[in-house]
Amino acid sequence: MTIAWRHVEPAYQKQLQLLSLIDMVLISAIFLPIYYFNRTASWFDSLWIVGIIWTLVTLFFTFFWAPRRYRFTGYAETSEALHLRRGALWRNSRAVPLNRIQHAEVRQGLTDRFFGLGRVAVFTAGSGGADLSIPGLALAEAERIKAELMQTIAHEPEPIADVDEAQND
Amino acid sequence: MTELVWQRTPLVTVVFFLLKAFKQLVTNFSNFIPLLTVILVSEQKWLPYALAGGYIVFTIINAILTHRFFLFAVTDDAVHIRMGVFSKKNLTLKYDRIQQAELHETWYFRPLGRTVLRVDSAGSAGKEVEIPGLKVAYALELRQQMLAQTLRTETSEQGEQVDLADSEQQTFSVGELIRAGIIDNRVFLLLALLLYPLSQLDDFYDQAGDWLVANFSFLQEGNWWIYGGIVTGFIALLFIAAIFLSVVQYHNLTVSVRDNRFQARGGLLSIRTLSFRYHKLQKVRFHQNLRARLLERSTLRVGQLQPMAAGQGQAKTQFTIPVLRPEQVQQWRDWLRLPDSNQATFHRFSQLSLISPALWLAILFAVAAVIFYFQADSFVLALTVITAVWLLLQAYAIARWHYKTYAEIDGWLVVRRGVFGRRETWYPLYKAQHIDVAESPWLRLLGFADVKVHTAAGSETLEYYPLNQALELQARYVHAVASDRRRWM
Known part of the structure; x- marks a missing residue:
């Protein structure tokens, strides 16, 4: 069975770029005061080297990591499971069988709202956070997926007892 | 929905809440170490006493208030709990969501014929709830009601959940329990627990050092073998103490199996009952460490869906049999319907x-x-x-x-x-x-x-x-x- 992967919204790439930029700015916001108060220390003499490294890392995330991650991110709905693949360097494709889904929700964070995106989070039993979270969806698409999942869960047939269990009852 | 009849637990359960607070103090002990060092460093002699006294008074008042505000109500399909002194908590536990319900017959409730009912619920927002001070018969009935929701046929049973008369059983002799103690020896854990607080307190060393010098002057003569002997003796003593602990913990351990219900019951002072139903099983693990291999014994642990909230206490509530002879392992394989692993190619x-x-x-x-x-x-x-x-x-x-x-x-x-x-x-x-x-x-x-x-x-x-x-x-x-x-x- 081949899986028909669907791409997420192109705005997701921009969102990733923005998020990585925010992270890099935060890192420099932590380091700059440290530099300022330690100007006399010899180990921090060469600010320009640190600056170059910072720029290179930022460029790496903006023009390599974000597009790559965006390109690979995809989801698929089959009759049996919900699939999600994500990652830029460390790739992971996850499959959650529909009959193991406990509940689903649509989430919209601050940057999600800025780009008009939403994400669907799906929970199974036994683990802490969301087991599968599809990012970068148009809000309407996210709502659709959630509604469909809820529909499937609601119409799931009652589980049948184990054969042995039935005999013993 | 029927009217809720709120009940209060008996007054003795104050003891339960007190001990729980104390247990919390012990488990969170390392968090207080900075505070302790501050106390030791400070000049005020009265400060430690004031803090200790304050803590004791606070705990007692807290336990009494917790007891006053702990209410529970039982209906046909759920148990409702209301608790909290300042921040109130209302909990409703539906019986069909309950994963596990155990009786913990603690030593202070046993003479009074009372017990603690501990309930785990399913789901990612899993909760663990303890209702202390129930009469044993009532707790058994309640547990029965909780667990029987899915299979109603068993509700008519009286007394013990697993009827001892027609269940298959495994019992464990003291010799086996001693082996269990050797296999699952927590000496090194104990050592770490003892050494950690000591290593945090330099002042203690100074004082203890003076005391040692005063009382054990023979140590100064450079008899290193005495040091070695004392340390070895100490470790041996701890090793034996740990074995003793395991014998006390699992005293009279009895496994009963009937109708897909598995139960293990044991303990000398506090009796613990652990049980699970076959369809809840998620994982089975047979384990032998090096000691266990030399003794030709195995440990069994059956994994169920664990509520996330359980956290540190997780291992305790898991269904564990500490020591199994090879033929008992075989019996468990049959009970758990594991396929014959000898047939398969690994x-x-x-x-x-x-x-x-x-x-x-x-x-x-x-x-x-x-x-x-x-x-x-x-x-x-x-x-x-x-x-x-x-x-x-x-x-x-x-x-x-x-x-x-x-x-x-x-x-x-x-x-x-x-x-x-x-x-x-x-x-x-x-x-x-x-x-x-x-x-x-x-x-x-x-x-x-x-x-x-x-x-x-x-x-x-x-x-x-x-x-x-x-x-x-x-x-x-x-x-x-x-x-x-x-x-x-």
Whole structure:
């Protein structure tokens, strides 16, 4: 069975770029005061080297990591499971069988709202956070997926007892 | 909905809340160490007493208030709990969501014929609730009601959940329990627990040192063998104490099995009853550490869906049998309907999975060699030591790979591992929660991927499949789960 992967919204790439930029700015916001108060220390003499490294890392995330991650991110709905693949360097494709889904929700964070995106989070039993979270969806698409999942869960047939269990009852 | 009849627990349960607060203090002890050092450093002599007194008064008042505000109500399908002194908490536990209900007959409730009912519920927002001070008969009835929701046929039973008369049983002699104590010896844990607070308090050493010098002056004469003897004796004493603890904890351990209900009951002072129903099973693990292998015994642990909130206490509430003879292991295999593992062929993972640990070890030791080169007086000696350690670790990595095998038998995934000990873990595949295919950059370079099977009681990684095989395996497992209509929890 081949899986028909669907791409997420192109705005997701921009969102990733923005998020990585925010992270890099935060890192420099932590380091700059440290530099300022330690100007006399010899180990921090060469600010320009640190600056170059910072720029290179930022460029790496903006023009390599974000597009790559965006390109690979995809989801698929089959009759049996919900699939999600994500990652830029460390790739992971996850499959959650529909009959193991406990509940689903649509989430919209601050940057999600800025780009008009939403994400669907799906929970199974036994683990802490969301087991599968599809990012970068148009809000309407996210709502659709959630509604469909809820529909499937609601119409799931009652589980049948184990054969042995039935005999013993 | 019927009117809720709120009940208060009897007054003795203040003891329960007190002990719970005290237990919390002990488990969170390390958090108070900074505070303790401040106290010790400060000049005020009264400060420690004031703090200790304040703590005791606070705890007592808190326990009394907690008891005053702890209310519960029982209806036909749920138990409602209201608690909290300042921030109120209302809990409703539906019986059909309850994973586990255990009676904990603690030593202070036993003479009063009362007990603690501990309930675990399912789901990612799992909660653990304890109702203390119930009359034993009532607690049994309540537990009965909770667990019988799914299978109503058993509700008519009286008294013990598992009727002792027609259940299959396993009993454990004191000799077996001593073996259990040897196998699961917590001496080293105890040592760490004792040493950690001591190491935090330099002042204590100063004072204790003075005291030691005053009282054990013979130690100063350089009789190092006495030191050695004392330390060895101390450790031996702890070892025996730990064995004794295990005998007390599992005293009269009895396993009863009937109608897919498994129950283990034991304990000298506090009697613990652990039980599970077959359909809730998520994982079975037979474990032998080196001591257990020498004694030819195994430990069994049955994993169920664990509420996340359980946190540290998790291992305690899991269904564990500490010591099993080989024939008892066989009996458990039959009870749990595990397929015959002798029929199956176990596979090793690809040899390629050795590359990455080998690479890391090589890098690590190259770095270590360079550091040693600048530090050590004799380069030859440094090189010899480094090489010996590297060879040992590398051999260990290979042995790990050699002993890690897996098989798929009749819908169960079995993974065996262990260089010195042995561990055999069984997962019912149709209960898997989600399945991953993971590729690290390293794996992708070689065209391989790992398959990770996540179940409600832990996950297992099957390493190094060619990518298309990994995807096939994932598709097959997903199909197996999705097309299975059996109840899984």
